[in-house]
Amino acid sequence: MQSSKFAAAGALLAALLFGLPVSAAPRNVIIFVADGLRSHSVTPETAPALAAVRRDGVDFANSHSLYPTVTTPNSSAIATGHLLADTGDFGNNIFVDKPFPPPFGSALAGIEDDDMQAQMNGRYEGNYLGEMTLLQAARAKGFATAAIGKHGPTALQDVTSRDGLGTIEIDDDTGGRDGGHGIPLRPEITAALKAAGLENLPPDRGLNAGGGAYNMPGPLVANVEQQNWLVGVATKVLLPRFKAEGKPFVLVFWSRDPDGTQHNEGDSLNELTPGINGPTSKAAIRNASNDLQALRDSLKALGLEDNTDIVVTADHGFSTMSRQSPGSAAAKFAYRDVKPGFLPQGFLDIDMARALKLPLNDAAGFLIRPEKGSYPKRGSLLGRDPKHPQIAIAPNGGTNLIYLPGLNAKTLAPKVVRFLTGQDYVGAIFVNDALGDISGALPMSKIGLIGSARTPQPSIVVSFKSWSTGCADPEMCGVEIADSGQQQGQGIHGSFGRQDTHNFMAAIGPDFKTGFVDPAPVSNADWAHTLAHILGLELKPRGHALGRVMTEALTDGGAAPEFHAVTVRSEPAANGFITVLNAQEAGGETYFDAAGMPGRTLGLKP
Ligand SMILES: [Zn+2]
Incomplete structure (x- = not known):
């Protein structure tokens, strides 16, 4: 008392x-x-x-x-x-243009880390x-x-x-x-x-x-x-x-x-x-x-x-997590610590570098040669000079953030998107509004990623394919392709x-x-x-x-706001690839349920 x-x-x-x-x-x-x-x-x-x-x-x-x-x-x-449009926290791993000093040492920053957050604040006006x-x-x-x-x-x-x-x-x-x-x-x-x-x-x-x-x-x-x-x-x-x-x-x-x-x-x-x-x-x-x-x-x-x-x-x-995708060239090489025929980490990076004929470097700038059994583990920097990459890829499990930091971003973006629409593991594609409309992809503003962020905005965001193993509640047995260190059968997330x-x-x-x-x-x-x-x-x-x-x-609140479902569809790419977004609008806000190519995204209503 x-x-x-x-x-x-x-x-x-x-x-x-x-x-x-x-x-x-x-x-x-x-x-x-x-x-x-x-x-x-x-x-x-x-x-x-x-x-x-x-x-x-x-x-x-x-x-x-x-x-x-x-x-x-x-x-x-x-x-x-x-939303992330403002916080600029687009992923656990993001590209920050220039490397942080050692021990970080890469322009691909892992921000799920106390010390890295201090570095980020130092670079972005005291509060990233x-x-x-x-x-x-x-x-x-x-x-x-x-x-x-x-x-x-x-x-x-x-x-x-x-x-x-x-x-x-x-x-x-x-x-x-x-x-x-x-x-x-x-x-x-x-x-x-x-x-x-x-x-x-x-x-x-x-x-x-x-x-x-x-x-x-x-x-x-x-x-x-x-x-x-x-x-x-x-x-x-x-x-x-x-x-x-x-x-x-x-x-x-x-x-x-x-x-x-x-x-x-x-x-x-x-x-x-x-x-x-x-x-x-x-x-x-x-x-x-x-x-x-x-x-x-x-x-x-x-x-x-x-x-x-x-x-x-x-x-x-x-x-x-699934590590199997029959169409990926990266899965055809032999790696010391990957089950034969399975996807290595960085599979999209490997496939993209080959398709676009660009040298592949890991996050630290070392040349990666999959035919010799190496693969990138924490993202990639594509191009002749890893200090000034043409493409930077930041892996985030079921999603990859792709950055085009060079002067040729507008000509490179359609080529990257065309490559992505041809991969069997790709679920959804979003392109930065500044790069214009590209068939097969939706603008990033449609999913709350364009705003006042202090950090660099991704150029392209890719969600990987997901599906269910067929249990009664599909959400409870979702499977997805992802770029991360887990084995097939372990858990992962990050997709749409x-x-x-x-x-x-x-x-x-x-x-x-x-x-x-x-x-x-x-x-x-x-x-x-x-x-x-x-x-x-x-x-x-x-x-x-x-x-x-x-x-x-809330006890002092009223009834639930009016809300309704909306579906947004991209123009189809030349090969028919399309990104569809299911969302709901309520109280002036938009909520994102699922997005991707129908048949490649769990829970998506086409
Ligand atoms: Zn996690």
């Missing part, structure tokens, strides 16, 4: 200090991100805590990951409320996203803020706060654990970890790390131990600290599971079934669910439950199939309706606006590609 009185007094004081309405104590918010959680993979059996939030609170059944369906683009949308984040706005209003979990997307939640003094940022790279420098930890937090009986550094992933090889299955365990430590930090250190401070708080918890485990699982080596529906992936979903339950239990024990909204989202959905765009979204708490299924389309760009509305924060947008407030989900 005593402690809840103090909390109320603290809330009142905070309300007076920060100009919030005194009538209601400022809310607290927990944003729980279950990385790579498919909407339909949550059941009361596999994930009781996740299912309970969806059942008892708001079920966002018509939810959307932003395309490309990979982590940092969606993290940027969750953080800022903007170009937009204020929800945590930054909350911090400015006197909220306590913390982001904890998987490194990369976690630090991105308050992208300009990198000294450890603003938002408390703790991830699996804290203390340089994962090879970087991480975000520094305040001495008082280190002391609090010790006092709580926690190790001062996160444990590594142990047996969950590593993905095996083409002849060796990956792990059969979820990322339990590492996430237990992170949950311990949240429940034994951060939440009690917030309570003691008497300040309202916003806490982001980014669960690496099920993503990391679905990528690595050893349930299905070289086979498409069970793929990511085996026992190891199910254990990872349960792991995320258990972590959410631990946070809810802690809120309850601390008396914070009644004044805390919990939103649960996933950055993207997931697929099982509905199995990748249909992420899990749900919310519960004093501001959310109860037992409500929201029929309207929503996306990861809507969270920041909805939460800013609840918390009375101002986000001060710079760009115009914004999400909306999901008012229909």
Whole structure:
């Protein structure tokens, strides 16, 4: 009783200090991100805590990951409320014109990394996203803020706060654990970890790390131990600290599971079934669910439950990976660590370099000769001089970002698109509006990729083919071709199939309706606006590609907005290739369901 009185007094004081309405104590918010959680993979059996939030609170059944369906683009949308058009976070791997200094050393930047994000801020006006984040706005209003979990997307939640003094940022790279420098930890937090009986550094992933090889299955365990430590930090250190401070708080918890485990699982080596529906992936979903339950239990024990909204989202959905494509020339060479006849990483790069008769260099600028058994692993730079490539390719799983940085981009683009329309693994093609209309492709502006981005815009975006293995719910057995290190049968994402765009979204708490299924389309760009509305924060947008407030989900909101489906079709290419886009319009926003060539894209209605 005593402690809840103090909390109320603290809330009142905070309300007076920060100009919030005194009538209601400022809310607290927990944003729980279950990385790579498919909407339909949550059941009361596999994930009781996740299912309970969806059942008892708001079920966002018509939810959307932003395309490309990979982590940092969606993290940027969750953080800022903007589409990628504005945040410029077009993929986990992007081309940045000029190399960063060592140890990065390439113009192809992997931005799912704390240290790289600092480099990016240094190059792009102090904030490469170009937009204020929800945590930054909350911090400015006197909220306590913390982001904890998987490194990369976690630090991105308050992208300009990198000294450890603003938002408390703790991830699996804290203390340089994962090879970087991480975000520094305040001495008082280190002391609090010790006092709580926690190790001062996160444990590594142990047996969950590593993905095996083409002849060796990956792990059969979820990322339990590492996430237990992170949950311990949240429940034994951060939440009690917030309570003691008497300040309202916003806490982001980014669960690496099920993503990391679905990528690595050893349930299905070289086979498409069970793929990511085996026992190891199910254990990872349960792991995320258990972590959410631990946070809810802690809120309850601390008396914070009644004044805390919990939103649960996933950055993207997931697929099982296929490495087979009969038409690819790249699959016909022999590689030391690739199953004979299967696609190597960089297969599109290899095929394109041959078709366009351009030298192929890897991300570091070394010449790649597939006929001698080499292939590019982190993207490619095509052309005679890798320092000034004609084409740069940034792999993002089920999507490749293609950049044409030379002066001949306008003459080269139609040749690249013609090549792409002839490949059996290509699902959808989008071309930068600045390069004009090209048959077979849709303009990038149609999918929210043209805006105020500070980073270089891709010239061409390619989604790979996806399909289902034929189970009752196609979204639950999606398969896709992808350019990444996973083996066939392991998990991947990034494509424009509905199995990748249909992420899990749900919310519960004093501001959310109860037992409500929201029929309207929503996306990861809507969270920041909805939460800013609840918390009375101002986000001060710079760009115009914004999400909306999901008012229909709120207790003080009305009915769901009108929404309707739209389909956009490209002109057919000479060989008949066509890109079709299924979208929905609601509340002035457009939501992207699926896009691609009919028959090559899961969930696409032609
Ligand atoms: Zn992933």
